Amino acid sequence: MSWKTTTYSGWGRALTATGEIARPERRRTLDALLSDGLIPACGMRRSYGDAALNDGGRIIDMSRLDRMIAFDPATGILEVEAGARIGEIAAAFAPRGWLPAVMPGTGFATVGGCIAQDVHGKNHHQAGSFGQHVLSIRLRTAGGERTISPKDDKALFRATVGGLGQTGVILSARLQLLACKGDVMVVTERRMKGWEEFLSHLDGSTATYTVGWIDATATGTGLGRGVLEEGETGAGLTPRRVKTRAIPVNAPHFALAAPVVRAFNSLYYSRVPARGRTVVKPIGDFFFPLDKIHDWNRLYGKRGFHQFQCVVPIAEAPALRSMLEAIAASGLASPLAVLKRMGPGRAGILSFPMEGYTLAVDFPNRDAARALISRLEAMTVAAGGRLYFAKDSLARGADVRAMYPDLDDWRAEVTKADPEGRLQTDMVRRLKLRSEA
Amino acid sequence: MSETWLILGATSSMARAFARRAAASGAGVLLAGRDRDDLAVLADDCRLRGARMAEAIAFDAREPKGFAGLIDRMAAEDGLLSAAVFVGSMPPQADIDADPALIQGVVTDSFTGPAQVLQMLAPLMEARRGGTVVGVGSVAGDRGRIGNYVYGASKAGFATYLSGLRNRLTRAGGHVVTVKPGFVDTSMTWGLPGMFLVASPEKVAEDIWRAVGKKRNVIYTPFFWRYIMLIIRHIPEFIFKKMKI
Numbered sequence A: 001m002s003w004k005t006t007t008y009s010g011w012g013r014a015l016t017a018t019g020e021i022a023r024p025e026r027r028r029t030l031d032a033l034l035s036d037g038l039i040p041a042c043g044m045r046r047s048y049g050d051a052a053l054n055d056g057g058r059i060i061d062m063s064r065l066d067r068m069i070a071f072d073p074a075t076g077i078l079e080v081e082a083g084a085r086i087g088e089i090a091a092a093f094a095p096r097g098w099l100p101a102v103m104p105g106t107g108f109a110t111v112g113g114c115i116a117q118d119v120h121g122k123n124h125h126q127a128g129s130f131g132q133h134v135l136s137i138r139l140r141t142a143g144g145e146r147t148i149s150p151k152d153d154k155a156l157f158r159a160t161v162g163g164l165g166q167t168g169v170i171l172s173a174r175l176q177l178l179a180c181k182g183d184v185m186v187v188t189e190r191r192m193k194g195w196e197e198f199l200s201h202l203d204g205s206t207a208t209y210t211v212g213w214i215d216a217t218a219t220g221t222g223l224g225r226g227v228l229e230e231g232e233t234g235a236g237l238t239p240r241r242v243k244t245r246a247i248p249v250n251a252p253h254f255a256l257a258a259p260v261v262r263a264f265n266s267l268y269y270s271r272v273p274a275r276g277r278t279v280v281k282p283i284g285d286f287f288f289p290l291d292k293i294h295d296w297n298r299l300y301g302k303r304g305f306h307q308f309q310c311v312v313p314i315a316e317a318p319a320l321r322s323m324l325e326a327i328a329a330s331g332l333a334s335p336l337a338v339l340k341r342m343g344p345g346r347a348g349i350l351s352f353p354m355e356g357y358t359l360a361v362d363f364p365n366r367d368a369a370r371a372l373i374s375r376l377e378a379m380t381v382a383a384g385g386r387l388y389f390a391k392d393s394l395a396r397g398a399d400v401r402a403m404y405p406d407l408d409d410w411r412a413e414v415t416k417a418d419p420e421g422r423l424q425t426d427m428v429r430r431l432k433l434r435s436e437a
Numbered sequence B: 001m002s003e004t005w006l007i008l009g010a011t012s013s014m015a016r017a018f019a020r021r022a023a024a025s026g027a028g029v030l031l032a033g034r035d036r037d038d039l040a041v042l043a044d045d046c047r048l049r050g051a052r053m054a055e056a057i058a059f060d061a062r063e064p065k066g067f068a069g070l071i072d073r074m075a076a077e078d079g080l081l082s083a084a085v086f087v088g089s090m091p092p093q094a095d096i097d098a099d100p101a102l103i104q105g106v107v108t109d110s111f112t113g114p115a116q117v118l119q120m121l122a123p124l125m126e127a128r129r130g131g132t133v134v135g136v137g138s139v140a141g142d143r144g145r146i147g148n149y150v151y152g153a154s155k156a157g158f159a160t161y162l163s164g165l166r167n168r169l170t171r172a173g174g175h176v177v178t179v180k181p182g183f184v185d186t187s188m189t190w191g192l193p194g195m196f197l198v199a200s201p202e203k204v205a206e207d208i209w210r211a212v213g214k215k216r217n218v219i220y221t222p223f224f225w226r227y228i229m230l231i232i233r234h235i236p237e238f239i240f241k242k243m244k245i
Helices: A026-034 A088-096 A111-116 A154-160 A195-204 A258-270 A284-287 A298-300 A314-330 A367-381 A397-403 A409-416 A428-431 B013-024 B036-048 B066-076 B095-099 B102-126 B147-169 B201-213 B225-234
Strands: A005-009 A016-022 A057-060 A068-072 A077-082 A097-098 A132-143 A142-147 A167-177 A184-192 A209-214 A225-233 A277-282 A305-312 A337-342 A356-364 B003-008 B028-033 B054-058 B080-084 B132-136 B175-183 B220-221
Touching: A005 A057, A016 A305, A016 A337, A026 B036, A057 A142, A068 A088, A068 B036, A077 A142, A088 A097, A088 A111, A097 B201, A111 A167, A111 B080, A132 A184, A142 A154, A154 A409, A184 A195, A184 A284, A195 A225, A195 A337, A209 A305, A225 A258, A258 B225, A277 A284, A284 B102, A305 A314, A305 A367, A314 A356, A314 A367, A337 A428, A337 B147, A356 A367, A356 B054, A367 A397, A397 B147, B003 B066, B013 B036, B013 B201, B028 B066, B036 B054, B054 B066, B066 B102, B080 B102, B095 B102, B102 B147, B132 B147, B132 B201, B147 B175, B175 B201, B175 B225, B220 B225
Parallel strands: A016 A057, B003 B028, B003 B080, B028 B054, B080 B132, B132 B175, B175 B220
Antiparallel strands: A005 A016, A068 A077, A077 A167, A097 A167, A132 A142, A132 A167, A184 A225, A184 A277, A209 A225, A209 A337, A305 A356, A337 A356
């Protein structure tokens, strides 16, 4: 059976769509599915909101077209099908001294998804975004199949990277991998006692990989406290494999109630000794800490959750602090909160990154949380910042226009590649990304 | 010692996952199936994942003329020779009811075709004193049900064949693993109603790989199907014949 009618969601599970999904396992099958015109494609649906949803329409799940096509050990250039997962590439190539140059927070993300969202990783301050390491993309547009590169097809390439799948179906890509020392991480963890200390350490960090976990429930003098993790790849040690676990059912609503989260966060903070420590971890544990717990999104119960992620310019750090104050005062945050410094690197017209600080916080899907997120979005706009399409499920078109001033350039390219608008998804419709202002 | 796996029906997602697992161990893989273009892509993938050798080769269970070519290609490899059978076909029972001649094809795909290849490979395995045969059957072979009893009967026949082959190869240092998967998330089951406890092809492949290492005889994957089928096999026939499951 080619098409399955089902109700599905993004990772946050707050938004759902009902429609037909096909999951081809061979190129021949995919070509047949696309013979009557373009259909939106998705990967592992790790975007939180509705970027990979097409309510009432069709969508093609690319996750079984996941083969590695070619690799040159002299240059580290890997060609893979779009459905290949970042974690699998890392696992296969780290022992040979290569890693995907940019890895998002989950190894389940596909190459096609990483391109369509121009994702970033814990090394964004040095390495830039995912799309900056993509040498070429094999793309199925309305006009047929073509290979696009940043040199020869600059406009279409920049509309495709971070382009939410609106220029065509991404079939495969050539990626420049990054040389690494081996398949373990040497990680230094330090407590950050508060906001100012956290920012100054993020600014001063010279590590290749840097990420901050932030206790979004701490208020007063503890506001902005957390743990700074700085990592480098290493070799020679083989840490044991950690068993994966799964969340079998939806958790009840009190699983992430405020007192539970506060208690968890205190423990998590104190777990790192006051003087800091250095630990050796398998690569996956550092880059994809939550992948060990399959279906962890069920912890938020059947109503799902939202993640708010914004980036604001360096000078707007006080605005970010105000947002954190609002979050901490609300008592709505979950333990998952991340603070990071970003560099300027971005490869697409609609790419998220800008030089500044990015804050990401998860909230259970409740009225109060949606109201808070709406306030945070307004604060982001006022600070000249941006929201991340990979996470967003609540923003409105008008806000997004202010954040992505080059939207019209993007739309012009997209209209050329998909003139009939067949590739539109729920997110594109919600944010009116393909309509005139 | 180096090992080469002949994988029959390599385009299926279960076979693909198994080929990748074998590739990651450094073994050679000969990917046999009908869609040569698709298998050529998989061969590149297996090589990049660590296979010593990976090649696509034509195989159609209904074309026995081509079987000798597979055996010759295997004979050309040094070291242990192993084979994993993932072929089978399951047309809807209603189609078979309408055209009973379809039974021939189902039996050939699911039993006699692959059995003939294994029969030709067995002397080579014996000569090299080792190697493993993985035969993928189905829980459908454990008891005939109204929904797919032709397919079930073929797989039951194949399982009995494997049991005999195990008896034979064991004396020559070889081994046979009979695999009975439950519901697996493949293109064959995509969108079928009534699926539950569906396992990923990767999980099934990992279970098979572990069973090969431990020289298990018969495995159910995921493991709990052993208990589900234990119950189903023990329902008295006078009750079972009236059930629709």
